[in-house]
Amino acid sequence: MENITNKTNNTVVAQAAETTNNSVKQTDDLARAIAENAVVVRDCNLYYGDFHALKNIDIDIPSCGVTALIGPSGCGKSTFLKILNRMNDLVDGCKVTGTFYVNGEDIFSKECDVNMLRKRVGMVFQKPNPFPMSIYDNIAYAPRAFGVRQRAQLDEIVETSLRKACIWDEVKDRLKKSALGMSGGQQQRLCIARALAAEPQVLLMDEPTSALDPISTGKIEELVEELKQSLTIVMVTHNMQQATRVADKTAFFLLGDLVEYGDTAQIFGAPKNEKTERYITGRFG
Numbered sequence: 001m002e003n004i005t006n007k008t009n010n011t012v013v014a015q016a017a018e019t020t021n022n023s024v025k026q027t028d029d030l031a032r033a034i035a036e037n038a039v040v041v042r043d044c045n046l047y048y049g050d051f052h053a054l055k056n057i058d059i060d061i062p063s064c065g066v067t068a069l070i071g072p073s074g075c076g077k078s079t080f081l082k083i084l085n086r087m088n089d090l091v092d093g094c095k096v097t098g099t100f101y102v103n104g105e106d107i108f109s110k111e112c113d114v115n116m117l118r119k120r121v122g123m124v125f126q127k128p129n130p131f132p133m134s135i136y137d138n139i140a141y142a143p144r145a146f147g148v149r150q151r152a153q154l155d156e157i158v159e160t161s162l163r164k165a166c167i168w169d170e171v172k173d174r175l176k177k178s179a180l181g182m183s184g185g186q187q188q189r190l191c192i193a194r195a196l197a198a199e200p201q202v203l204l205m206d207e208p209t210s211a212l213d214p215i216s217t218g219k220i221e222e223l224v225e226e227l228k229q230s231l232t233i234v235m236v237t238h239n240m241q242q243a244t245r246v247a248d249k250t251a252f253f254l255l256g257d258l259v260e261y262g263d264t265a266q267i268f269g270a271p272k273n274e275k276t277e278r279y280i281t282g283r284f285g
Helices: 002-036 078-084 116-120 135-145 151-164 184-196 214-227 240-246 262-268 274-280
Strands: 039-048 049-061 065-070 095-104 119-126 203-206 232-236 248-252 257-263
Touching: 002 039, 002 240, 039 078, 039 262, 049 078, 049 257, 065 078, 065 240, 095 135, 116 119, 119 184, 119 214, 135 151, 135 184, 151 184, 184 214, 214 232, 214 240, 240 262, 248 262, 248 274, 257 274, 262 274
Parallel strands: 065 232, 065 248, 119 203, 203 232
Antiparallel strands: 039 049, 039 095, 248 257
16 A cells, blocks of 8 residues: 555656646746747637637747738738737627737736837738828827937938838928828838837838729738848738748738638748648639
8 A cells, every 4th residue: 555655645646747838838938939939829719799809829930031821811811910910909799818918018017108119019900991181290290209309300200111121212391281182102211110100119010001902902912022131020810922932931821710821932932830831822712
C-alpha cells in the first residue's frame, strides 16, 4: 500500500512539474514573440451575440513589412483587422477574447488608452472618406486633436504627410480647397496621408484599392511599397494578384478560421493546406 501511495505521489509531482514547465515555456515563447514582432495574437475568439465569427486565431505579424489577409467575403478578415485598433468596441453585442499585443502593449489591458492606441494604429478604409473640409484641415485634424497648435508645426506635418503619401505635388497649390473635389484615387491617398499625420507604428488597410481604377490602384501599391520600409502594414484584399505584388506575408482566412499563414511566395507557390490551394486557384470563393 505504501508503495502504491508513493508512486501516486510521485506521479502527481511529476505531472505538476510538467504543467509548470509547459506554462513557463509558453510564457517564454510569448515574450519572445512580442519582442520579435509588431503584432502578436494568441487564442483570438470573437462573437457577435451567439455567432462565433473568429475562432482560435494565433498569428505573429513582423515589423516593417506588409501582411495580406485574404479569403472569401464573410470569412473574418476585416473583423480581425478591426480588433487591432479596437474598432469592434463600437459594435453592440461584440465580445472578444484572447491575448493581443501591438508593439509590446497589451491592447485590451485596463492601462491601454484606446485613443492613443488608435493614434499608433492607423486605419484606411475601403472607400475614401475625406472629411468635408479643406485638404489642409483633413491632414491637420489628428495633430490638432492631440494638442498641436503652432501653425509652423502643422504646416510641416501637413507637407510631410502629403509627401509620404506621394500626393504633395498634386495638391500643394490647393491646400485650402475642399478635399471632396479630389478624384477617388487622390482622396484615398489623402486618407492615407491623414492617417500618417498621427505618426502611426502600424497601418491597417481594409481593401484600400477595391473602389479605385487600375492607375490609382498602381499608385497606392507603389506607396505601400515605400511605406513598408518604416511601417507595419496589415492589408485586407480580395485581389490575390495584389497580395503577390505587395505582401511579404499572407494569411488565408476561411469561415472564421486562420487556415494558413506564411511567406507570400510559399502561400501562392506551394500551399500546405488543400483549402488554401483550392482558393488561390479559383475553385471556390
